[in-house]
Amino acid sequence: MQFVPVTTFQTYFKTCSKMNQPSKRQVLLLTLATLTLLSCNSESTSAPSATPPNIVFILADDFGWRDVSYNGSGYYETPNIDRIAQEGFTFTNGYATCQVCSPSRASIMTGKFPARHGITDWIGARADTAWRGAGRFNKLLPPEYERTLDAADTTIAEAFSAAGYQTFFAGKWHLGDEGSWPEDHGFDINKGGWEKGSPIGGYFSPWTNPNLDNKKEGENLSLRLADETVAFMNTHHPDSTNKPFFAFLSFYAVHSPIQTTEAKWAKYRAKAEQQGIAPKGYKMGHFLPIRQVQDNPIYGGLVETMDDAVGRVLRELDEQGLADNTIVVFTSDNGGVAAGDAFSTSNLPLRGGKGYQYEGGIREPFLVKVPWMDKGTKIATPATGTDFYPTLLELAGLPLLPNQHKDGRSLVPALKEGDLPERPLIWHYPHYGNQGGQPSSIIRLGNWKLIHYYEHDRQELYDLSTDLKEQHDLAAERPEITERLHLQLFDCLEGVGARFPRKDPMYNAQKEKSHLEGIENELLPRLEEKRLHILSPDFDAGDWWGSQVIDD
Numbered sequence: 001m002q003f004v005p006v007t008t009f010q011t012y013f014k015t016c017s018k019m020n021q022p023s024k025r026q027v028l029l030l031t032l033a034t035l036t037l038l039s040c041n042s043e044s045t046s047a048p049s050a051t052p053p054n055i056v057f058i059l060a061d062d063f064g065w066r067d068v069s070y071n072g073s074g075y076y077e078t079p080n081i082d083r084i085a086q087e088g089f090t091f092t093n094g095y096a097t098c099q100v101c102s103p104s105r106a107s108i109m110t111g112k113f114p115a116r117h118g119i120t121d122w123i124g125a126r127a128d129t130a131w132r133g134a135g136r137f138n139k140l141l142p143p144e145y146e147r148t149l150d151a152a153d154t155t156i157a158e159a160f161s162a163a164g165y166q167t168f169f170a171g172k173w174h175l176g177d178e179g180s181w182p183e184d185h186g187f188d189i190n191k192g193g194w195e196k197g198s199p200i201g202g203y204f205s206p207w208t209n210p211n212l213d214n215k216k217e218g219e220n221l222s223l224r225l226a227d228e229t230v231a232f233m234n235t236h237h238p239d240s241t242n243k244p245f246f247a248f249l250s251f252y253a254v255h256s257p258i259q260t261t262e263a264k265w266a267k268y269r270a271k272a273e274q275q276g277i278a279p280k281g282y283k284m285g286h287f288l289p290i291r292q293v294q295d296n297p298i299y300g301g302l303v304e305t306m307d308d309a310v311g312r313v314l315r316e317l318d319e320q321g322l323a324d325n326t327i328v329v330f331t332s333d334n335g336g337v338a339a340g341d342a343f344s345t346s347n348l349p350l351r352g353g354k355g356y357q358y359e360g361g362i363r364e365p366f367l368v369k370v371p372w373m374d375k376g377t378k379i380a381t382p383a384t385g386t387d388f389y390p391t392l393l394e395l396a397g398l399p400l401l402p403n404q405h406k407d408g409r410s411l412v413p414a415l416k417e418g419d420l421p422e423r424p425l426i427w428h429y430p431h432y433g434n435q436g437g438q439p440s441s442i443i444r445l446g447n448w449k450l451i452h453y454y455e456h457d458r459q460e461l462y463d464l465s466t467d468l469k470e471q472h473d474l475a476a477e478r479p480e481i482t483e484r485l486h487l488q489l490f491d492c493l494e495g496v497g498a499r500f501p502r503k504d505p506m507y508n509a510q511k512e513k514s515h516l517e518g519i520e521n522e523l524l525p526r527l528e529e530k531r532l533h534i535l536s537p538d539f540d541a542g543d544w545w546g547s548q549v550i551d552d
């Protein structure tokens with residue numbers, strides 16, 4: 001591969017450096033002022049209809065690149081998500097901007113990558129000296145991070161709202177406490193979004209959520225969020241309101257707690273048995289065991305129900321005659337959970353999972369259905385979560401807001417031509433997290449991926465074109481590329497004022513070693529035992545999650 005020319009580096013560095021930020025009011029005024037020009041702005045990428053296109057953005061939580069049948073899972077069943085892939089574009093190198101949730105979500109909302117918006121960890125995670133309370137005895141103290149979405153940002157919802165769209169949010173938010181909920185960031189309606197990152201009370205009603213009431217005992221949360229979205233589309237149909245809509249369906253699934261019905265557990269247990277249950281399901285990683293097999297029947301059921309919920313929304317678009325003028329996006333906020341949390345899935349052939357600096361932590365299902373463009377097309381050019389903002393504006397015929405979505409690039413040229421000019425993608429996760437990832441930053445340019453580790457200030461270099469599994473570190477063999485990418489990475493991070501971890505003066509190597517021995521000698525065998533227990537025909541979940549299960 002040719003190394004990036006210096007001009008590319010300089011161009012990116014410009015976009016990566018701090019710029020004078022226009023006020024939110026200035027951004028919105030600019031949007032409104034240019035709306036009158038929209039009729040002149042339509043090209044083949046704009047909807048053929050006289051009505052601006054509706055947007056349905058579906059964001060899954062912790063859902064992995066390999067958790068979909070369209071991408072090779074032989075265990076999970078996702079016919080409705082597969083349908084979006086069949087009817088739209090699949091970005092095979094599509095990424096979240098972070099290996100954990102809040103940072104990725106903030107990037108989708110703002111078009112900025114985490115080092116710039118400052119929410120570099122999931123909101124609620126311990127930082128600085130408080131990290132010691134996690135009992136992990138690590139070498140570094142992770143830096144403090146922003147714990148709320150900045151009100152000064154013009155979110156994608158505010159941009160669409162300013163353009164006359166009705167905006168709707170359902171599900172997981174996790175971008176700040178009350179005062180920084182979806183309704184405070186441009187969404188007209190909020191069903192279930194608040195500060196929590198997991199479904200408190202579980203996936204079956206009664207749940208605890210100040211913004212989503214309980215109706216019928218045992219009602220499934222994913223299906224309810226789909227029903228709320230459908231109800232919104234019913235009442236805010238463009239024919240009845242003369243306004244297009246921007247609906248953001250943000251599933252709590254498939255985040256832990258991992259729950260399903262007894263019937264779905266039985267279905268996926270039988271499927272695992274039919275496929276052959278491996279005696280061992282885990283391998284020890286740097287800090288934690290990492291799951292190597294997709295055979296958790298409870299997770300299989302959780303995935304299927306979320307897919308059913310996607311199907312409800314797609315069917316409603318069909319039945320209301322909206323499908324031809326509605327753009328549908330499907331993606332996830334970070335990789336599948338292979339370690340930590342509920343140790344639910346495997347992302348193989350990708351290494352690692354949620355929380356990890358490897359592809360399993362960041363590569364996602366990344367689907368964009370544009371009804372008036374190609375169907376079933378795969379695009380290999382790298383794309384990331386900051387790109388949705390400008391892409392959707394352009395597809396809707398709206399002016400871009402480059403001072404807002406500074407780290408996003410419209411993917412429309414890729415939809416038309418299959419490619420984009422090469423650019424670096426950068427990740428910054430200076431935290432340990434709960435899943436065994438390491439404090440690190442990443443740069444991907446072309447097929448090269450460099451990971452910088454803060455514990456020892458060392459780098460790994462992978463060629464993703466030949467080594468998707470990230471097994472062959474080329475840093476020593478290709479020092480010139482390693483050095484240049486390393487320089488480029490830190491020029492960018494320092495240019496946006498990124499925060500970095502620091503050494504913990506209280507670090508005690510022996511304590512950390514003892515902790516890790518406990519993980520390998522006690523947690524690992526326990527996990528293997530639990531995995532086989534869940535797969536046993538005798539497994540008894542008690543009253544199946546404390547709810548009277550209905551027609552899930």
Ligand SMILES: [Ca+2]
Nearest residue numbers: 061062101333
């Ligand atoms: Ca997540």
